Amino acid sequence: MSRRKQIYEGKAKILYEGPEPGTLVQYFKDDATAFNNQKKGTVTGKGVINNRISEYIMTLLNEIGVPTHFIRRLNMREQLIKEVEIIPLEVVVRNVAAGSLSTRLGIPEGTQLPRSIVEFFYKADELNDPMVTEEHITAFGWASPQDIDDILALALRVNDFLVGLFLGVGIRLVDFKMEFGRLWQNDEMRIVLADEISPDNCRLWDIRTNEKLDKDRFRRDLGGTAEAYQEVARRLGILPEGGPRDMKGPEVMQ
Known part of the structure; x- marks a missing residue:
């Protein structure tokens, strides 16, 4: 190495x-x-x-x-x-209220959301990754309106697939974070899923017991x-x- x-x-x-x-x-x-x-x-x-x-x-x-x-x-x-070329956004899809959503909106953790919600956060550690809107994203040139449309479509498609995948093994996909990038090939660009999908960036609860099977165990000092x-x-x-x-x-x- x-x-x-x-x-x-x-x-x-x-x-x-x-x-x-x-x-x-x-x-x-x-x-x-x-x-x-x-x-x-x-x-x-x-x-x-x-x-x-x-x-x-x-x-x-x-x-x-x-x-x-x-x-x-x-x-x-x-x-x-x-x-x-990584787009400087964290894209979070939420199916169940937890984490910062519960804190911001006062929704009890574990509440099933009426539909899947997509949120954007600007990737900037020094600013604590602030939540941003599509207006911010396009105004500051982080992504174009077409990029955002592609990201939203991919994010919801990935969510639909992962909800079913995890449900089949007794796990509820509460929420998860994704990153996307621009892949350039022969002067053509397309948006692709990047980074990783793992318990580091997914909230995963046991479907029967709600036991946390993700990084919240580290965040909240739960052990294991x-x-x-x-x-x-x-x-x-x-x-x-x-x-x-x-x-x-x-x-x-x-």
């Missing part, structure tokens, strides 16, 4: 120069952060689990025609991705963060048991 050129280091991942032009290597760390990096820690094995979960979900999304930056997993902690991530991977059928092996299908919860 020391011989490779590091392109970027974030809170949970490192990007390295890829083996071919237009590619990057995405490395998943065990570092855990919350409250805009004010709380920091390490969750042993988190990077390995998130790499596998994100690979599994991105592969399924590619198969149903949702464009992503994912190419293939390289090893336990790394995957090969397409280099994209690594075990919760492993449980998500186990239910999806991608946690190696008895040594590395190929992925199998999800475990259907009765």
Whole structure:
């Protein structure tokens, strides 16, 4: 790893120069952060689990025609991705009231929302990622109206797919965060899903008990963060048991 050129280091991942032009290597760390990096820690094995979960979900999304930056997993902690121009927005889809939505609007956590709600946040750690509107996005040139239309359509399509995927293994998708990027090919541009999909950026509750199976366990000092991530991977059928092996299908919860 020391011989490779590091392109970027974030809170949970490192990007390295890829083996071919237009590619990057995405490395998943065990570092855990919350409250805009004010709380920091390490969750042993988190990077390995998130790499596998994100690979599994991105592969399924590619198969149903949702464009992503994912190419293939390289090893336990790394995957090969397409280099994209990241749009400086966090796109959050909410199905159930939780987190900042409950705080801002006074809606009790766990309340089913009347429909899925999409929110935009400007990616700026120094500003605590403020919530923004489509007016802000277009006025400041972060994305065009057509970009926003594409992002909204993709976000809701991904949400519909993930709600069904997780419901099938006894998990409620409360909300989740996505990032999108511009992929340039032969002077043509299209919006693609980037970053990752994992318990780091999804709120996942057990359908029967409402037990949290995501990073809220770290945020709220509930303990058992690594075990919760492993449980998500186990239910999806991608946690190696008895040594590395190929992925199998999800475990259907009765």
